[in-house]
Amino acid sequence: MTPTRRALLAGSAATAALPLAAPALVRAQPAGDVVRIGVLTDLNGPYRDVTGPTSVACVRQAVEEFTAANPSIRVEVIAADHQNKPDVGVNTVRQWLDQRGVDVVTDVGNSAIALGINPVCVERDRVHLNASAATSELTGRACTPNTVHWSYDTWCFANTSGAGLTRMGGDTWYFVTADYAFGHAIQRDTTRAVETAGGRVLGASVYPFPSTTDFSAFLLQARASRAKVLGLAMAGDDLVNCVKQAQEFGLPRGGMKLAAIIGSVTGVLAAGMNTMQGMFISETFYWDQDERTRAFTKRVQTKLPAGVFPNYVHAGNYSGVLHYLKVVKELGVGAAKASGRAAVAAMKRMPTDDDAYGQGRVREDGRKIHPAHLYEVKRPEESRYQGDVYKVSMTIPAEQAFRPVAEGGCPLVRS
CATH class of the missing domain: 3.40.50.2300 (Response regulator)
Incomplete structure (x- = not known):
C-alpha cells in the first residue's frame, strides 16, 4: 500500500519531463498578452519530492482549470531548478523577468533564495507568489507589496x-x-x-x-x-x-x-x-481532509505517477496560482502584467476559495491564512x-x- 522512496523518486522523473527554463540559454522574448508563470523549484536535490515536479504539476492543474473556463486568456508555465543555491535562484529570476517576460514567480522552496528574489520582484514590479519557503520573514520585516506567502511558514x-x-x-x-x-x-x-x-x-x-x-x-x-x-x-x-x-x-x-x-x-x-x-x-x-481536498487530489493525480499524493506545498502552488489568475481576469491581462504590485493588492482584496485550501483571505502583510x-x-x-x-x-x-x-x-x- 505504501510506495517505497525509490519508487517515488523513479516515478517523479516522469513528471519532470516538462518544459524547463535553461537560464544560460534564454533569449529575450516580448511579453505580449500571454501570462507567464515561472516555477522556481528543486528538481534534483533534497527537496525534489517535497516541492519539485509535483509543484509544477499542481501549477499546471490550476492553469488548466482556469483556462478551460477562460479560453481567451493565454497562460504559459516554465520551470527551473534553483539547485538550492541563492545565486542560481536570483540569477534565474532576473533572466526570467528581463528576458522571458515572466509575470509571477511561484514555489521557491528555499528561504535564502526567497529572501534574495524579493527585491528583484519589487524592482521589476512582478509577483513573488511563494508557496514553499518556510521563513516567516517574508511577511515580517522582509515583506513587500509584490509578495504573497501561501501554504505555511515557520x-x-x-x-x-x-x-x-x-x-x-x-x-x-x-x-x-x-x-x-x-x-x-x-x-x-x-x-x-x-x-x-x-x-x-x-x-x-x-x-x-x-x-x-x-x-x-x-x-x-x-x-x-x-x-x-x-x-x-x-x-x-x-x-x-x-x-x-x-x-x-x-x-x-x-x-x-x-x-x-x-x-x-x-x-x-x-x-x-x-x-x-x-x-x-x-x-x-x-x-x-474533506471532500474538496479529495476532489482536487483526484484531478491532479492524473498528472502524477501512481502512489504520489500532493502535500501542502504542492496544494499551495495550485491554490495561489488559481487565485492569481482570478485576479488577472478581474483586472484584465494588460493591467495585471503591467504591475505586479496592483495584482497583489487585488489578491488581498479578493477572498480566496478553491478545493485545496477552501475559503480564506490574504492579509495586508501578504500572509495567506487558513487553519x-x-x-x-x-x-x-x-x-x-x-x-x-x-x-x-x-x-x-x-x-x-x-x-x-x-x-x-x-x-x-x-x-
Missing part, C-alpha cells in the same frame, strides 16, 4: 507543533537543526512557542547542510538530554534519514516523541509508515487505504494559526 508550524505538543505533556525539547536560514528559523520560532506554552528547550545540535547523511552523533546527544520531544528542524531527505536513524537508535521506544515541525505526507510515504508511525507533523493541507493541523502518523494496521496516514491531534483556526499581523514588523502594516 511561525505557523512552530506554533502548531511547539505549543500543541507542550500542552499535550511534551514540555522538554531538544532540537536537531539544519545549519541555514530555514533550520534556524524553525528552531527559533518553535522555541518561542514551547516557552510561551510553559515548556523548556534543553539543547540543540546543528548539522551542516546539505552535506550530512549521518545523524548518529546528534541523536545520541538528543537521547542524553532526556528531553521528551525531539524537534526536527529540517525537511526533505534530511528528515527521512534522521527519522530512520532515530528509530534505529530507539528514541521513540525510550519515550521520546518525534516532531517533524516541517514534515509532510510526502516524507511519510517515502519513509513508510513502519518508520514514521507515532510521529507528529504540522500541515495546513492533507489530501484526505493549521497537528497530525499523528497512524500505525500501519490503522491505515485503511493508500495514502491514509494521518489522524488529527489538534486543529488551529485560521485567525490563530499564523503570527498576529501586528507582531511581524511588516512595513506595509499600518500601526
Whole structure:
C-alpha cells in the first residue's frame, strides 16, 4: 500500500519531463498578452519530492482549470531548478523577468533564495507568489507589496507543533537543526512557542547542510538530554534519514516523541509508515481532509505517477496560482502584467476559495491564512487505504494559526 522512496523518486522523473527554463540559454522574448508563470523549484536535490515536479504539476492543474473556463486568456508555465543555491535562484529570476517576460514567480522552496528574489520582484514590479519557503520573514520585516506567502511558514508550524505538543505533556525539547536560514528559523520560532506554552528547550545540535547523511552523533546527544520531544528542524531527505536513524537508535521506544515541525505526507510515504508511525507533523493541507481536498487530489493525480499524493506545498502552488489568475481576469491581462504590485493588492482584496485550501483571505502583510493541523502518523494496521496516514491531534483556526499581523514588523502594516 505504501510506495517505497525509490519508487517515488523513479516515478517523479516522469513528471519532470516538462518544459524547463535553461537560464544560460534564454533569449529575450516580448511579453505580449500571454501570462507567464515561472516555477522556481528543486528538481534534483533534497527537496525534489517535497516541492519539485509535483509543484509544477499542481501549477499546471490550476492553469488548466482556469483556462478551460477562460479560453481567451493565454497562460504559459516554465520551470527551473534553483539547485538550492541563492545565486542560481536570483540569477534565474532576473533572466526570467528581463528576458522571458515572466509575470509571477511561484514555489521557491528555499528561504535564502526567497529572501534574495524579493527585491528583484519589487524592482521589476512582478509577483513573488511563494508557496514553499518556510521563513516567516517574508511577511515580517522582509515583506513587500509584490509578495504573497501561501501554504505555511515557520511561525505557523512552530506554533502548531511547539505549543500543541507542550500542552499535550511534551514540555522538554531538544532540537536537531539544519545549519541555514530555514533550520534556524524553525528552531527559533518553535522555541518561542514551547516557552510561551510553559515548556523548556534543553539543547540543540546543528548539522551542516546539505552535506550530512549521518545523524548518529546528534541523536545520541538528543537521547542524553532526556528531553521528551525531539524537534526536527529540517525537511526533505534530511528528515527521512534522521527519522530512520532515530528509530534505529530507539528514541521513540525510550519515550521520546518525534516532531517533524516541517514534515509532510510526502516524507511519510517515502519513509513508510513502519518508520514514521507515532510521529507528529504540522500541515495546513492533507489530501484526505474533506471532500474538496479529495476532489482536487483526484484531478491532479492524473498528472502524477501512481502512489504520489500532493502535500501542502504542492496544494499551495495550485491554490495561489488559481487565485492569481482570478485576479488577472478581474483586472484584465494588460493591467495585471503591467504591475505586479496592483495584482497583489487585488489578491488581498479578493477572498480566496478553491478545493485545496477552501475559503480564506490574504492579509495586508501578504500572509495567506487558513487553519493549521497537528497530525499523528497512524500505525500501519490503522491505515485503511493508500495514502491514509494521518489522524488529527489538534486543529488551529485560521485567525490563530499564523503570527498576529501586528507582531511581524511588516512595513506595509499600518500601526
